[in-house]
Amino acid sequence: MWLLRISTFQNSSFVDTEGMGLLEDIELGSLDQHTWKIRFHQPWVRPALPSGDWDAMENMIKIYLQQFNYQFNEGAVQNNVPYPIVFQGMAGCTLYPNKSSQTFVQVAYNGQDFFSFCVDDVTWVLSQDTDLSQYAQSIIQNYTAFTDMLTVLLNDTCIDYTERLLHYGKAALERQELPVATVFARTPSPAQLLLVCRVTGFYPRSISVAWLRDGQEVPPGPDTNTSAILPNADLTYQLRSVLAVAPHDGHSYACRVRHRSLGTRSLLIPWGYSDVVLIAGLVAGLLAVVAMAAVMVFWLWRRR
The missing domain is CATH 2.60.40.10 (Immunoglobulins)
Known part of the structure; x- marks a missing residue:
């Protein structure tokens, strides 16, 4: 399961956020950028989890986005980063047939890799060494509550939810269409x-x-x-x-x-x-026309 998010900061007071969830290549739902509520795109997604889990997820998303937007704008002002700014994030987990799994968190800034999260040693790894990336790393590394919560979400919640969604969406995932x-x-x-x-x-x-x-x-x-x-x-x-x-x-x-x-x-x-194929095709077509004409002439002669 993949969670994708794009935030475009037009200035320090306006940000446009888009988010969606994917299971393999099926879009599960998206985030309403005005209410920050989840919109379900498949009929089997909502029944896959208890309603209380969806409510908790929506509340967590709202709190996270509010805090993130504030911290991001503060960092942009302190580091003299010009607007507009495009922030992209991708997180999720992959389940394999042998019951093993892999988790991932990757962050991009203005279309370039920024940093990623290593779950095994619980560290944030920089993809580019700049004042802004170092500032972001220090902020998020010191925000231990968020890092601990993210580790639990990736190692436990994501895997559990993915297994449930794979079960409920089995028919859609196994769909086959002829080419x-x-x-x-x-x-x-x-x-x-x-x-x-x-x-x-x-x-x-x-x-x-x-x-x-x-x-x-x-x-x-x-x-x-x-x-x-x-x-x-x-x-x-x-x-x-x-x-x-x-x-x-x-x-x-x-x-x-x-x-x-x-x-x-x-x-x-x-x-x-x-040339051989084309000539053969023309000859076959002419022979067919001649044969049909001969049959029609014979039929008319018999009627007379």
């Missing part, structure tokens, strides 16, 4: 043909896309380029894989897709681009 793939071509120059394999609508995120040349997999290289896996609005994913080939090279190509929803099968989308 839909298409292959088309682009010609950036007369000497180059780009074959594009677009795969979309799949879930979960993990997927394998490869190009086949005459049935053999094309190894990764300068002629292949696969995009990052991007989210769709319907909680599925998409990507594109591009293969550069020479026009009329006489080879046949296909895009192969492997995904959990397909089981042991593979999705194979062929692209045949060669």
Whole structure:
């Protein structure tokens, strides 16, 4: 489970805070920046914990944000830090199949790593050595009550809550959506043909896309380029894989897709681009037309 938070300090009196919780890639809920209450984005999230736990969590968030905003602005003024300032925080825990777990807290300032929290030895580790980072480290290191509370939250509460959410959200996490793939071509120059394999609508995120040349997999290289896996609005994913080939090279190509929803099968989308393939296709089409015409003539003759 991941908790993400972004605070943008426009000046010493105004801060805009956004927060959200994620379980794997599913957004559990977000923080209302006006009331600092939790908004639930999945129907199974709220029943996963007793209502008293959610109330306690909301109160803890309000107290923390109030104290943090005050301390942050005070530090910015003392260190002559210019506004606006963007603060980003990420905290949570990861559970593994062997029942082990890993916790993490990472903080960024204006898009750069600032410091992190090491749970094992209960210390805050600087990512950059500046007056501001040293000031922040001294403040938070001396705030032992917060450090002790954070250690308990990470080692106990986070793991317990994650196990509960994994149980209640099992159906959503195990959801499978079949990929839909298409292959088309682009010609950036007369000497180059780009074959594009677009795969979309799949879930979960993990997927394998490869190009086949005459049935053999094309190894990764300068002629292949696969995009990052991007989210769709319907909680599925998409990507594109591009293969550069020479026009009329006489080879046949296909895009192969492997995904959990397909089981042991593979999705194979062929692209045949060669003079032989094109001529064969034209001849087959002409023969089909001639055959249909012959059948129609014979049928009319019989009727007469």
